[in-house]
Amino acid sequence: LDPRLVSARASVISPRMTLLIIRDVTEQERLDQMRRDFVANTSHELKTPVGAVTLLAEAIESAADDPAQVRIFAARISAEASRLGQLTGRIMSLSRLQADDGLGDVRPVAIDEVIAASIEAHVVQADSAGVDLARGGDRDVWVRGDAQILIEAIGNLVANAIVYSPKGSRVGIGVRADGDIVEIAVSDQGIGIAEADRERIFERFYRADEARSRRTGGTGLGLSIVKHAIQRHGGEVLLWSRPGRGSTFTVRLPRIDSPVSGDVKKEKKR
């Protein structure tokens, strides 16, 4: 036995009897290690923009006589600050999702609402990347969950699909109701994901292409949030990808009857 992985406690009950309790702490040790890694990675990720802001502020001080330079440095401070904002927002989302009470306001949610809001949040990004967003598939499909968290999860998939796609390509967001399951597929015609990276990209801070992801403002937390958010809703995320051709992330969630029309029941009877 590895002594680090068991905890033992001995209690003397009588001169001839001792109670020995041995507990397997492998899982506990693994969780503690994950927490330590998370704190270490988070501090490392935060240090970069904080360091940049400090240096830029000093540069502004010494360039006080040159308004053009000051404007350039100020704009970079603002960019670093917005990156810090995005990073802290994502870290907060992730720790909320990992807490015991991971979901907030749980109610029947229309997938139409989730898709519309996820697209709405990324039209400007899609426009400036020259990527076409197309929504298709079934309407009036419902799930039970936290709408804001679902919007953030699907939004992260849409954002990634845009980032890793070439200009002039299309990102599709398709909905399919299949009995008690709803599938939301976000597919792109982008760079794709190598087989060796497919498991790991759902890990916190993992980036398949570190340099590219940083350049495009990536945090390495987006897919980890997606995975936790969907698991919290009793669902799963599947990935299909072909390097150089594109990727499809499919979210599968338990479906509920439409609280408005009761369509699901009618459909099932047929």
Ligand code: ADP
């Ligand atoms: P990031 O903020 O870096 O995009 P994510 O957790 O969202 O972090 O994604 C992790 C990594 O997975 C990315 O750095 C990228 O390498 C890869 N990835 C995610 N989505 C896609 C996609 N649609 N196409 C290609 N690669 C992707």
